[in-house]
Amino acid sequence: MAGKTLYDKIWDAHVVAEDGGEAILYIDLHLIHEVTTPQAFAGLRSAGRAVRRPDRTLAVADHNIPTEGQDLGTAGITDPEAKLQLETLGRNTAAAGIEYFGMGDIRNGIVHVVGPEQGRTQPGMTIVCGDSHTSTHGAFGALAHGIGTSEVEHVLATQTLRQKKSKNMRVTFTGAPAPGVGAKDYALAMIGEIGTGGGTGYVIEYAGEAIETLSMEGRMTLCNMTIEGGARAGLVAPDQTTFDYLRGKPATPKGAAFDMAQSYWKTFFTDADARFDREVVIDVAKLVPTVTWGTSPEDVIAVTDVVPDPAAIADETRRLSAQKALDYMGLTAGQKITDAKVDVVFIGSCTNSRIEDLREAASVVQHAFLHGRMVAPHVRAMVVPGSGLVREQAEAEGLDAMFKAAGFEWREPGCSMCLGMNPDKLTPGQRCASTSNRNFEGRQGPGGRTHLMSPAMAAAAAIAGHIADVREFL
Amino acid sequence: MQAFTCLDSRAAPLNQTNIDTDQIIPARFLKTVEREGLGRGLFHAFRYDETGAERPDFVLNRAEYKGASILVAGDNFGCGSSREHAPWALMDFGIRCVIAPSFADIFNNNCFNNGLLPIVLPVDQVNALMDEAKGGNHVFTVDLESQTVTAPSGKTYGFEIDAGRKEKLLKGLDAIGETLQHAGDIDVFESKRAIGQPWLELA
C-alpha cells in the first residue's frame, strides 16, 4: 500500500464519523471575525443551539475597522453598519464565552496574523474560519481552510465540519532564489502556472529546498495565496523552523508539555512512498520579481516584461476577458509594466503584514533614503501592520521611524485597503501597488486598479512613483 | 434550508470566466447582520455605472431576462472569498441555479448549504445552453430528481451530483441537525483527544 501524504494523515486523525458520503471532521480551532458570523450566531439562537467549544474559538475584529483612532473602540467608528457588525460580534462572543480581541487590544489584528502569533495555530490541527485566506495557517502543517457562514454555524454548534476529501497535489520549489525574489514571487509564479482554477478540488502541499529554507512568514505568504490558485488549503510539513517559531508563544504548551506536543507534531509529514494526484515543479532560481497586470491573480508577468497583447490569445472567452482586464486597468498592450505610474502603495494584508514583511520593505526604503530618495510626491504610501503586536515589534525596531521619515503613513492594524469595506479605499481610477492577494475589479474600492507584488517591490514602487524593479534598489 | 426539486425558468447567459465573489457581491455590501436584502448588491458593478445609473446592456438588466432564475456562466464561477453573501445575494435576487463548466470549491459548498443548485456541465454543453439562452424568451427546465437540464429546443443534458448532497437539497435538510445525530461520536472523539493531546485543553 502506498504511503500517506501529510494531508491524508491530518484528515485521518480528525474523522469523527462517516455520514452520507461525507466525513464529519473534528475542528481543533475555529477563528471568527465580524463579517461572516452575525448570521451564524442568529441561526444558532433561532434553533436554540449553544456553542459547543467556546474554548476552541477565538474572535478578532479586522475587516471593518478603521486603521486610526482604534483606542476609541467602536465609539470611534462612523459607519453605522460596520459599527453594528462589530458590536454584534462583541455581544455574541460575550454571551457564548468566546475570547475576543476587540479593537484597540494590542493582540488584535488580521485573523490570519493573530492565530499564528498567539501560538493558537499548531501543526497537525484542523483550523477553519469564515474567510478564504484561512489557508495561511497551512504553513504550520495544519489543515486550514475557509468556510461559509452556514458552515461557521455548523462548527459553532458541533465543533465539526462535514467534508468530502480533496485530491492531493504537490508543488515542489527547487533551487535558491536570486536577491529580490521571495515567497510572494513564488506564489504569483505558481498561480500564473496553474491558473486560478488549477488547484480546484485539491489540497496543495509545498515542498522542496526553497520551502525548507523559507521562514515561517514566507511560508504563510505562500499558503495564504493558495486559495488564489483555487485550492482551499495549502500545507508545509512542520520542521525545526516551525517548532522554533512556536516555542514561547502565548498559547503554545510550556516545558515538558511542549516536548510532548513536538513529538506529536513530528508525526505529520508525507511518507516517501506517498503518491500525489498532481505534481508541479517550480525552479525558484529562474524567477524574477513578479507583478500582476490584470484583474485576476493569474495575470502575472515579470517586472521586466511588457503588458501582454490579448490579440495573441486564441480562445475567444479568454481573449475578451484579457481585453476587458486591460481596459479596466487602464493599460495598453505592449507597454512596459514599469511605465505604469502608481497613485497609492499599500503594504499590509494577511499576505504581507508580518514583521519580516515590514523589515523587507523598510530595508528597501532605508537604502533609498540614504541615497536621498523619499516616497514620490504624487504617491500616497501606507504601511498597515497585521496586528498590534507586529506594530509594537516594528516600533521597537525603529521601522516606523524609517517609514515615516521617508513619507509613508504608519497606521493601526486591520485588513485596511486589502478590501474596500473600511475607510481605507482606492478611489475610481487610482492605481495601487499592493502587497495583498486579490486584484479583482473593485476589490480595493470601486474602480480601483490593483497590482499585486511583494513588500520589497511595493516599497520600490513607492519611491519610484511607478512600478519598479526592486533589484535596482538593493 | 430551502429545498430544490424542479425549476422552470428563463436562463440568463453571462459569458465570462473567473467571475469572482467580489464581482458577485462587492465587499461594501457585506456590512450586514442579515441574510436578506443582499440582492441589491448583486453584480453591482455590472448592473450600475459609476453614477448609479443602470447599464442597459447588462444581461440581468434586460427586459427579456427579467425574472430569470437560472444563470449560465463561464469557467471557475465564484472564485475568491468565502463570503456566503454571494449565494445569499443570488438567491435574494431570485437565482436558484447556476450552470457553469466549473465552480470554486468554497462557493460550491455555500450554494449547497443554501438550496442554490450549482450544475457542472462540459464547456461545449454550457456554450450550447448559452446560445439557447440568447433572446431570453424561453423556458429551461432543471430537474434535480432526474439530474437533467432541458433546453428550450428540447435537448436534454444530464449532470452529475453527489448522492448525499442531492438528498439534502431535495428535502431541504438541515446539516447541523444531521450532524448532531452523531453527538455521541463527537463526545468520544473529544475524550480521546483530551488524553492524547492534553495541551489543547489548556488554552
Ligand code: SF4
Ligand atoms: S487582509 Fe484581506 S484577504 Fe486577509 S483576511 Fe483581511 S480582507 Fe481577507
